Amino acid sequence: MHDGVFRGVFRGGFREISSANFDPAHGTIKLGGAWLPHQGRKQEFGPMLIPHGTVIAIIDGKNWQLWRNAGNEAAPELAELPTPQLEEHNHGSGGRHYSSAGNPAGHQLDEDAHAAAVASWLNGEVQAHRIEQLVVIAAPRTLGELRHHYNKGTERATIRELSKDLIGRQPDEIIAALRAK
Missing domain, CATH: 3.30.420 (Nucleotidyltransferase; domain 5)
Incomplete structure (x- = not known):
């Protein structure tokens, strides 16, 4: 995450998604009001926090x-x-x-x-x-x-x-x- 934005491939194209619209625990993103499965590689997102219990x-x-x-x-x-x-x-x-x-x-x-x-x-x-x-x-x-x-x-x-x-x-x-x- 850089400046609160995740970058990756979603729905067949490259998009930038704000951190508020990305749920790494479930691998979903929010597009158009619906939570959808994330299609990109997880390592594209840069530095991360490691949730408790991971x-x-x-x-x-x-x-x-x-x-x-x-x-x-x-x-x-x-x-x-x-x-x-x-x-x-x-x-x-x-x-x-x-x-x-x-x-x-x-x-x-x-x-x-x-x-x-x-x-x-x-x-x-x-x-x-x-x-x-x-x-x-x-x-x-x-x-x-x-x-x-x-x-x-x-x-x-x-x-x-x-x-x-x-x-x-x-x-x-x-x-x-x-x-x-």
Whole structure:
């Protein structure tokens, strides 16, 4: 948000929407008196506040971490959550990445399976209403793979995506990255 205006793609065209007409918690905008689903990418909106209770998932090709904002929007305090062990057997997700002697990219299959497993876990948590608002920070390639596996509920719950590798960073570094454009 810059000067109280959100910029993004709504109803097939670029528009500027005042902050009073955008509801990030539900991913909706107010156009012509009606609240409509937001069609643009969440990361187009610049610096943000992190609502209380928001879950922040930080993912790369091998690891992941979960945090929750235990503070408020103005003064977030990230509390680390236990990270579940995942079954990373979904090698079907990386079907477009073939491994052979001439193209030894087996690690890509493993990274794709990891992303698919994380997305599956997030989908389940959103569906069970244990995650209401979600921020996803992932290495660029991993973020692309995650998007292939989000269900509609996870897409709606995701209030922000950040294409950056922040695994192992301290909470203040994570907050600073989210607030930076």
